[in-house]
């Protein structure tokens with residue numbers, strides 16, 4: 001059995017991806033690393049992905065053949081330190097791409113984001129190929145990263161696979177500083193019976209996805225035959241789209257005491273520059289992607305679990 005390394009394993013996606021991969025492929029074949037490992041179970045190691053030598057040593061020592069590289073500074077956090085976001089997001093990606101270029105690992109998963117799109121992008125059913133002018137340091141790093149992935153595939157044969165995740169909704173781990181975090185925070189406020197104050201305007205429609213769908217998409221694209229992966233920058237991926245107002249109304253139907261109000265902040269400008277919905281036809285055609293969770297099932301699951 002091949003061994004996989006998950007970098008950034010303690011984050012919102014990593015926590016759930018590690019657990020899914022371990023149940024499919026056996027605990028000892030999935031190595032989890034992060035800056036902090038208190039919430040991870042072994043095999044796991046403390047590792048700073050900026051330390052290229054430590055990363056290389058671990059890959060060689062553990063006989064890793066596949067890396068899921070999840071480390072990034074996200075959209076909101078990245079705007080507070082744009083240069084740091086660029087350095088972290090790009091340097092760590094190059095370290096992983098270079099390990100594959102040298103033949104030390106066989107396959108890479110690296111997530112991109114809807115943050116690669118910008119104000120000039122068609123907003124409704126955003127196509128795979130279109131105008132892209134990201135406004136955040138995070139989005140710029142993801143768009144550059146996509147092009148470097150494609151470059152390493154074309155020029156060095158690196159088998160790198162990528163998805164443009166929409167906002168991901170989960171209950172196990174708190175989100176890590178993104179513009180779509182409101183769609184998780186709202187369920188925590190509802191469960192504490194507190195009024196929820198949305199940092200986005202009521203009609204800001206964004207593409208979203210339940211975490212189980214995102215983790216399944218990640219595993220499916222990584223398990224697909226290499227020939228099926230015809231896009232080596234990053235695939236559009238979609239499930240649902242909704243506004244804060246629609247989400248509030250749906251929660252109120254389950255919890256009639258729930259109240260929300262609006263106090264938009266700087267995150268509104270980021271959200272406004274992103275698509276409202278995504279066309280993921282290419283992912284469906286190439287490797288058979290299909291989402292399973294719709295808006296109402298996500299609301300029901302989140303209110304039950306939190």
Ligand SMILES: NC(=O)c1ccc[n+]([C@@H]2O[C@H](COP(=O)([O-])OP(=O)(O)OC[C@H]3O[C@@H](n4cnc5c(N)ncnc54)[C@H](O)[C@@H]3O)[C@@H](O)[C@H]2O)c1
Nearest residue numbers: 008010011012013034035048049072111113165167168176
């Ligand atoms: N969560 C979303 O809604 C979403 C949407 C689109 C794309 N993505 C992408 O998916 C990936 C994972 O996102 P997430 O939401 O799990 O992020 P997160 O912030 O929850 O997790 C990132 C993890 O990386 C770790 N990390 C940071 N710097 C590190 C370093 N130098 N060395 C080792 N570990 C380090 C953090 O400790 C954290 O546990 C990111 O690339 C992100 O851009 C996420």
